[in-house]
Amino acid sequence: MTSRGAGPIYQRIADDLRARIQSGELGAGAKLPTEQSLTTDYGVTRATVRQAMQVLVNEGLVVSERPRGHFVRQIERLTYRPQKEWRERPLHRELDQFMDEQVELGRKPSQTIAVELATPPADVAARLGLTETDTVVIRKRVRYLDGTPFNTNDSYFPLELVQGSEIMHPADIGRGANVVLAELGAEQTHAVDEIEVRMPTPDEASRLEIGLGVPVALHRVTGYTDDGRPVRVVRNVLPGDRHLIAFERTRPAKAEKDSEQ
Amino acid sequence: MTSRGAGPIYQRIADDLRARIQSGELGAGAKLPTEQSLTTDYGVTRATVRQAMQVLVNEGLVVSERPRGHFVRQIERLTYRPQKEWRERPLHRELDQFMDEQVELGRKPSQTIAVELATPPADVAARLGLTETDTVVIRKRVRYLDGTPFNTNDSYFPLELVQGSEIMHPADIGRGANVVLAELGAEQTHAVDEIEVRMPTPDEASRLEIGLGVPVALHRVTGYTDDGRPVRVVRNVLPGDRHLIAFERTRPAKAEKDSEQ
């Protein structure tokens, strides 16, 4: 039972359970032994068993559904394709391209939109070439799929650029914000994507209803006009257990040499 | 001191400390109060204080350096550019393109390379069009920067494709593996990138010397030949606290419409 090996007891308990999960003995959604039964199995107190559970929870392998017990987390990732912003336009109007894809799979998408004026966070200010005392327009969206939050999508625009435009209206922009930007003389033709991986802040965790042990990707897009002026920053927060980020590349013609990467 | 608000005591302690970190009062690398002093500050037992610390550690905000104390984690991310595989070739031979960039910044890169024959994990098998009983050649690399592991880079090739080639030799391939593939009649001209975000497995954590509370990005690249045959899968594991993944896009000429994303 207690597979031997060095280290603290709680680690061995966690290792045993992890092995049973990975072997498939405990499949996705399966109920783990109760803390009580593990205390007798291993002859330790409940505090020690709880420490083992904590390890698995923090690894994202297990979720606690109080007071029903601990369960093997079931992960279902949907594919998120940043590139598609500039690809096909399936025109289910209303919803944007990301949701579009999901509709075709029979999902029920929805979203909330809020617009506010505020000072930008440091990362956004730096990318828009503003200071932290300037004012930006923030369009905050939370996208849901079948009722559960799927990701958040906050767009930051310099105030003087979008003042009075449709962008400041807290409703979906059928044409897409980029079209509005173009009409304002700030067409976005170039974008820099950055992805940071970290644990969610408490704010993010509650906005996205993220459980313990689930990291997020912060996908930050800075959009530029033809002449290199930054006109928007988008911060997408993607919970790791619900997303697979995908993009494609084709080799530019006549590349001479190539790395191993 | 004990900022009021509902919820368990350990959460309030964690919230207080988090606020002090975010406000800059406790900057990167700063030492947190000892558990002992917190017990007296809040009038609770050490177990409760430890629970609060655990929260911050799992959020990746704090690291424990036993027995010196708890410290605010300092994060330094280096930029990782998947696209560069097919971009400039600065030709510092020996090292690949990723390392190349770091050399220019005065860092000391190194790597270990191991080659083995084994059956592929499920995700790799699926992408190479193999079964889990087929044999693949795995080139496992760990890349270091200034002595600390930076990321892992495991390439999987179908055995019959690279049998006897330079790829099976556990040394750096100066020309780049892609060139060797081309010589074998399997030039990689198209690639699909996938990024998964999750907590590290214990294996990954030890290989990369990752602390608690640090998630990873699994960056999986499937390379295809011109006629759509998969010839390699690369699994890059990137610790979240050391990487910023970046790529750029330029709008294809004459896109009519555009989404908000």
Place this chain on the structure above:
DNA sequence: TCGGCCTCATTGACTAGACAATGTAGACGT
């Protein structure tokens, strides 16, 4: 001066409890 040893502050691991919070299922009443 320099290496080795010892002390000590601090975190890690664990025991042995108590009481609170909360879904679920079964008993019960209408």
Place this chain on the structure above:
DNA sequence: ACGTCTACATTGTCTAGTCAATGAGGCCGA
């Protein structure tokens, strides 16, 4: 048959300790 209420199993929070492990800094001897 159907809603309501209650008991219960299970996890969450917390107390009050003990002993172990470990890096750092100071002490001491050669």
